Each structure stands twice: as structure tokens, then as C-alpha cells.
Amino acid sequence: MENLIFYILAAVTLCGGLGVVFMRNPVGSALSLILALLGMACVYLTLSAEFLAAVQVLVYAGAIVVLFLFVILLVNQEKAPAGGFSRLRLVVPVAVIGVSVFWACLLSRIESPEVFADPSLGSGTEAAKLLFTTYIFPFEAVSIILLASMIGAIVLAKRKGVK
């Protein structure tokens, strides 16, 4: 049962994902999202992508989910209807999950070789070498995207009339 560790990680990740969908409270959803993202980071570790796992924890679990939590706390949900579940549309997610489970069963039928997890593959050094030579243009483009989104977020979230 050498796959046991992977199954545990996958179960944690999927439980986090299901928690995001089925938690009634949005704060609970955000905390479940953290669980799912940490599980994903551990799965990255099994692919020997340590740098990516660290980035996943720092950026996703550390920054994005905290942003989500700030917004959840900022909008006052006691006064406003938050919108829970729509009973009528329950058919759609059941169909989607059914199709994806079917697809997963099909995938698991395929005989595939084991992933060759080269320890040097996912290290920060190798990623940085690529990022600063071959992929320097996407790297710079992403920095412009970040700047644009920062300005956009400030402009959008600014209250009207506040100069």
C-alpha cells in the first residue's frame, strides 16, 4: 500500500474542496479553502516541486485566502442576505460531480507509468534559471499584470466621492 500517503493527501484536499461548496458560512468556506490549498501543496511535494509548494502556501493560503476573509468581514452579512444554496439548481452540480467521477474512473483504468520525480526538477534554482532566461518576457508581463490589477483594485474599491 505504497499509495497510502497520496490517498490521505487527496482525501484531505477533496474534503477541503467539498467544504468550500457545502459550508453554509462563507468564513467556513474560506477555511476549507485553506485546507484544500495546503493539501495541494503537499501533493506538489510528492511531485518534488518544493518551490511551488512553498509559493502555494505563501501566496494562496497566506495572501489570497486572507484577502477573501477580509472581504467577508468587510461586507456585513448580518444585515444583507448572503445567498445560500439554490435548491432548484442542485441537479446541475450533482450532474457535474457525477460526470467528473465517471471521468476519474475512466482515467484510473489507464495503465500509466509512475511519475519520474526528479529531485532537481522542482527546486527554486532550476525554476529561477528558466524564469530569468527563457521565460523572462512572461515574467515581466506578469509584473505588469500585477501593477495593473493593483491600480484597478484601488480604483474599483474606492468609495464614490472620496478623493
Next chain:
Amino acid sequence: MAYPLQNYLVLSALLFGIGMAGFLYRRNVIVMFMCVELMLNAVNLTIVAFAAHHGLNVGTVYALLIITVAAAEAAVGLAIIISIFRLKGTLDVDEYDQMKG
């Protein structure tokens, strides 16, 4: 630790399905947004798994770029959510009907 490629693909497919189902099922706009992040993560896992399968090094780079774009998207999306919450006073997407969609 080496696991078959299909393990990663199955996990990714299930996670994508959960995210998509949540996006269709929930009406809270913030939770819908979280489900989008879940789907992005699932696709990221597929990219990294295939890159490791082929012994390539670019998987980390692509995943890194996707994470950055997802962060930018989250910032802008949450700003839009805040401003639309000020306009409508609700997080329920069924109430967002100005465009008669």
C-alpha cells in the same frame, strides 16, 4: 515517492468537478469566486504532474505564472465584489440583475 500519473489526473478531475459544481450551486458571490480558485488549482496540478511525467522543468514556471495571475484576478474580483455590494447591498448573485441577464 513516485506515484502513477493517473493518481494526479484523477485528483485534479475530481477537484475541478467540485469547483465547477460549487460555482453552479452556490449563490454567494464570494463562495463562487473561491470555487473558481479551486478550479484554477486543479488545472495547475495537471500541468505540474504532466511536466514531471515528461521530465520537464517548465511545469513549475507555468504554475508560478498561473498563481500570479490568479492573485491579480482575486484582487480585482474582490474589489468588484465590494463595489457591487455597495451598489446592491447583497451578495446574492440572483439579485444582480441590472443587465437583465
